[in-house]
Amino acid sequence: MTRLDMFIDRMVSQRACLDFAIAETALMGGPVFELGLGNGRTYDHLRDRVTGRPIYVFERAVASNPASTPPEDMTILGDVRETLPQAVGRFGDTASLIHADLGGHNLAKNDEFARLVSPLIAPLLAPGGLMVSSDRMYFDALEQVPLPTGAVEGRCFIYRRPTA
Amino acid sequence: MTRLDMFIDRMVSQRACLDFAIAETALMGGPVFELGLGNGRTYDHLRDRVTGRPIYVFERAVASNPASTPPEDMTILGDVRETLPQAVGRFGDTASLIHADLGGHNLAKNDEFARLVSPLIAPLLAPGGLMVSSDRMYFDALEQVPLPTGAVEGRCFIYRRPTA
Ligand SMILES: C[S@@+](CC[C@H](N)C(=O)[O-])C[C@H]1O[C@@H](n2cnc3c(N)ncnc32)[C@H](O)[C@@H]1O
Ligand code: NI
Ligand code: NI
Known part of the structure; x- marks a missing residue:
């Protein structure tokens, strides 16, 4: 497996998981949260596929492709360690879908950060609501959801908050 | 088509074209040239799949993932507009495979650069020898090769120098 192979698997899994999660939550009205804008590719995908739900982007420093830069009033600027707790006050538990792709190249650091957030x-x-992540997360109250067809085990993770 | 879709198509096409080109030129002994290191994902792929041929990387400023940074003596540092003409003196017409992924986000600029290089x-x-490129190239003496299975039309281009 080369780094190109792994990268393709990750991108393909991300798309499969997002498409699945968007469809599964389509009847929910709550906002979608994109944690980590990066180049803006998954944001562009969300924007295209999600209908009737606002999409908020959490990002420390916007550096996306101009073609997929979110409007200012939909961008929540700052470190997620600060902006997520603030968002609880503003939104409560209303998000229908949260996508997180916050990791970098250091797997140990990514895991540490996943535990923290x-x-x-x-x-x-x-x-x-569903949570899609490129890293394994550490939730008490959410349950892991089996990956959809097309996603590669270990490259993407999906969690659901039970309805009762 | 979202930017995520296009990106996946490009990566998948790149891999399909590289695998095809590596196999097609497997009996040739000449060096492989990677033009544009970037993150180093396609370099990592070449390094893994090419056997018995040296791989030289042409790059302006090395900023790859440490896991796929080429050895110093295999890195030809500088702007390809200068290093390619110099390489003709050093290597002559011996390259068995040249891969170029030099483009950025601006399609018009990429096309202009492709004409130039x-x-x-x-x-x-x-x-x-074969040349694999993410951009359409402008060659007089090379002929375009049909894409292998798995590659998406327009996302990758292959050219061959006729043997006679
Ligand atoms: C898209 S990236 C390559 C990505 C790579 N194929 C990968 O899989 O990670 C393009 C690279 O080409 C380099 N580049 C662009 N123009 C160049 C030039 N004129 N001379 C040398 N390198 C150049 C950039 O510095 C950048 O690292
Ligand atoms: Ni992502
Ligand atoms: Ni590339």
Whole structure:
């Protein structure tokens, strides 16, 4: 497996998981949260496929392709370690879908960060809402969901907040 | 088609074209040239799949993932507009495979650059050698090769120097 192979698997899994999660939550009205804008490719995908739900983007420093830069009033600027707790006050547990792709090249650091942000993400998700992540997350109250066809085990993770 | 869809198509096409070109030129002994290191994903792929041929990387400023950074003596540092003409003196027309992924986000600029570097690349290719590019190239003496299965039309281009 080359780094190109792994990267393709990750991108393909991300798309499969997002498409699945968008469809599964299509009847929910709550906002969609994109944690980490990066180049803006998954944001562009969300924007294209999600209908009737606002999409908020959490990002420390916007550096996306101009073709997929979110409007200013939909961008929540700052470190997610601060902006996620603030978002609980603003949105409560209403998010229908949260996508996180916050990791970098250091797998150990990514895991550490996933442990740190998991408890900051969970309180934002509505009952029945889904969380899609490129890293394994550490949730108490959310349950892991089997991956859809086309996604590669270990390259993407899906979690659901039970409805009751 | 979202930017994520296009990106996946490009990566998948790149891999399909590289695998095809590596196999087609497997019996040739001449060096492989990677033009544009970037993150180093396609370099990592070449390094893994090419056997018995040296791989030289042409790059302006090395900023790859440490896991796929080429050795210093295999890196030809500088702007390809200067290093390619110099390489003709050093290598002659011996390259068995040249891969170019030099483009950025601006399609018009990429096309302009492809026109500029095409005549600098052609003199390096051995008879029967293949050139794989993310951009359409402008060659007089090379012929375009149909894409292999798995590659998406327009996302990748393959050219061959005829043997006679
Ligand atoms: C899209 S990236 C290559 C990505 C790579 N194929 C990968 O899989 O990670 C393009 C690279 O080409 C390099 N580049 C662009 N123009 C160049 C030039 N005129 N001379 C040398 N390098 C150049 C850039 O610095 C950048 O690293
Ligand atoms: Ni992503
Ligand atoms: Ni590339």
